[in-house]
Amino acid sequence: MNSELRPEIIQAFFKTGFSTPVIGVTGGKGGVGKTTVAVNLAAAVAARGRKVALVDADVDAPNAAILLGLSLDNPVDVPVTQPVFDHQKCSDCKLCISACRLNSLFRPKEKTILLMGECNGCEACFLVCPSDAISRGRRSVGTTYKNTSGKLTLYTGELHPGLEESALVVTAVKKRVFAEADQFDCILIDTSPGTHCNVIDALKGATHVLAVTEPTPLGAHDLDLMLSLLDMFKVSRSIFINRADLPGRMNEIQDVAATHETQIETGLKLDEDLLASYVNGVPVVDAYPDSLAAKTFMALADNLIMEYLP
């Protein structure tokens, strides 16, 4: 992707239509603790009496509900449009076959069109059919859920295993929460690992992004990629160093941070309390409020509240 994005694209990235602040939690590397940070930060903000929406946009493997000990309720299907062919009306022009850039349409014999491959719902075939022989069917690619527990509402997006349409599920869960954004004092978004387009879609609308990393060579490498991505969109960001107990490369993290002119917000070691809360599905701020981990998250919440919440 061009490192110089057109201003319209950057503008569109930030435009939300509401004033509720959005905080993205992302990381690049898998397993650095994004969800742990997102969940605990959300719980901390809720503990301060603010209404917070937590969005689990890691649709391949959404785990926020597990860390919160919540079930997944209020399912809403995420559909993608699929063509349905009326062979009676088909004029055998074969325009649909050439219009489909995924080569998904197959004509075994005259006036018979079958959908044999992947279909992402682009509707190119609808556009070219001269005989009105294609109607819009649908296929489920995932589900979004919504659960409320006290001041915290969890929105989850989940892709059906075996499918490829993660992007559609991310868009759907964001749409669901953004439609209700005015109900909340703050929206937190937990993204998937990586720096690909689904991460960008998850972060769209972010007022500020927390880049979670760990002080290892892999962590530093992936933080660099993540910050480069955030640089493209000129998003306000700071760094959270998780697993600060791991040996070695803290100075590399600091170098990467300096290169991207990014502050290190705070850090946290993995201790027994945090681990226990993780495996038991209770946020550490609720399970062990006096622990160092809980205090770190409460302090982080206070900073973000002061900076971004009205």
Place this chain on the structure above:
Amino acid sequence: MKEIVILSGKGGVGKSSLTAAVGHLLAEKYKVVLADTDVDAPNLDLVLGAELESTHGITASDKAFIDYDLCSRCMECVDVCRFSSIIGEDEPVIVSYSCEGCGACTLVCPLEAISIQPVENGKLNILNSGSIRVVAGELGIGESSSGRLVDVVKRRAREEAELMGSDLLLTDGPPGIGCPVIASLKGVDYAILVTEPTPSALSDLKRVVEVARFFKVPAGVVLNRAGLHGKSRNAVLSYLKENELDLLVEIPYDPLLPKALAQGGLAVSMYPDAPASVAIRELTKTVDAMLAGK
């Protein structure tokens, strides 16, 4: 030539480290090619300390481009895009990171001002670590079509394996269960699924098992950091038993693993008697037996 992919569902459970370690040990006996298909964040070269031999740009993505000399600003394309990837007030602007290259916009443009063109969305890196050949894919920041890039990596890795007369292609797979994971699974003989004893990791393991089963790839499980949480460990073992999945090995939590990594080396080389290293060698023996048996 056999192909094995290492997946996990959950990120950060030790896929890359394990791939590197097993590859390193098997290279004592076999000609090994390693493929890094975690294209978002390829780390295999870092873990192995591999040297870059060559890098090529890869165009495995298609995007829409507007020729503004031809465009009449009718804005028909904006409404037709199902991926909200054309925006703009005065003139249409393609949001390239979310453009799927489907071409629907080209079909409605009255002046043929839009075309779909291939774009470079990543790099293919060839590296060497001792006798091991590494083929790694690297997705450009913010790019899409990671699945197609994985296809390119695998194809090249297979070519390298053929050239070398290699017996084994070992692939470090991506996290998650989406498109790039599916691409990494296609055509492999076996999937090693790495997990750890936590509820999150188990949940993700179940999802990746479903995907592996759907594509009819036989799979076995490695339990990393096995002693982390007893209750979760039991949950994992029960799940494996109920679903007739082989437990290939349990690797104990071992601080020497991250220590070796921080020093830029592999624990199996630097600390061969460490409990984790012993377990990894046991896993390697199991894989060796599989290769010999099949």
Place this chain on the structure above:
Amino acid sequence: MKLCITADGNSIESLTDSSFGRAPWLIIVDTEQYTVVEAIENSGVNASQGAGIAAAQTIADKGALGLLTGRVGPKAQAALQAAGVKIYENIGRCSVREALEQFNAGKYQESTGTAEYGSGCGSGKGGGRGSGGRGMGRGQGRRGGM
């Protein structure tokens, strides 16, 4: 009969190619005459996706009754079956002529496994995987807990 053989070049002396969707050439031979009816350069070589289905379309359009190649993926297999094209896999790495000789000598068995019609999606235990003959080929699989 007309048989399609995947190859590296456009003549009967060219080497066979074991991939289906990505083979450089699709050669239609007359199995009795040992002649090349038509050699088609495979545009699917550079296709982003669906190379197999695109190649299957070419074969169906040319009226070939059989396909001899290395391996056919599930989607292309379903397409070929829908078009009534018989599939023969595990082609030897030799000339197209030699492969045809082997074919006529009965060396290749027809691949008759049931293609997962539109497989690659709609996972979930049992339910939702379309079977051959239904129009849409996309299962509505729901995620089943394992």
